[in-house]
Amino acid sequence: MGGGERKVYTLPEVAEHNSPKDCWLVIFGKVYNVTKFLEDHPGGDDVLLSATGKDATNDFEDVGHSSSAKAMMDEYYVGDIDSSTIPSKVTYTPPKQPHYNQDKTAQFIIKLLQFLIPLVILGLAVGIRFYTKSA
Incomplete structure (x- = not known):
């Protein structure tokens, strides 16, 4: 990426990269190509593959990654996500039940x-x- 220009991807574009041979994730509004990291991920490749096609920030945060793990992410950065393509969070509404x-x-x-x-x-x-x- 020359001239400080950042590539911006839509969620559908990122979601196409959802296999062990081509795996991209969206975390903190950034897009990461983690294909080369799949084999080395301490939690296994299934965890990363299951986080494709969505905003994986909450999944990433819930695990409590170390600061060194967060610093390692720069190596896999490929661009930013167009946040308008990420569906808004839907709040859970419990089903109506008789009291x-x-x-x-x-x-x-x-x-x-x-x-x-x-x-x-x-x-x-x-x-x-x-x-x-x-x-």
């Missing part, structure tokens, strides 16, 4: 007991009757 109603659970237990207790009493009465007849 847990403790009263309904209590009502169910009461109805269950209203059914079972008479059965237990009936069973005891029949059992006592047969027990006293046979004795």
Whole structure:
């Protein structure tokens, strides 16, 4: 890159480089060709390959790379990413679920007991009757 000109890539362009023979990553708004580093990566090549086609900054940060690992990245730098081509983060919205109603659970237990207790009493009465007849 002559004259201090930086190459700017779109995410779809970077995403095409997603194989062990050609692997590019986007980290901190910069594009890195890490193909030659795949075999030497301490976390294995699968980790890097799984980070292709997206902004891998969070993946990179979550691991907690050393300062020497960060300094090593300059060697693989090929350009910058056009940030307008990276989809914005979508916030997680939990699915709508009915609110847990403790009263309904209590009502169910009461109805269950209203059914079972008479059965237990009936069973005891029949059992006592047969027990006293046979004795």
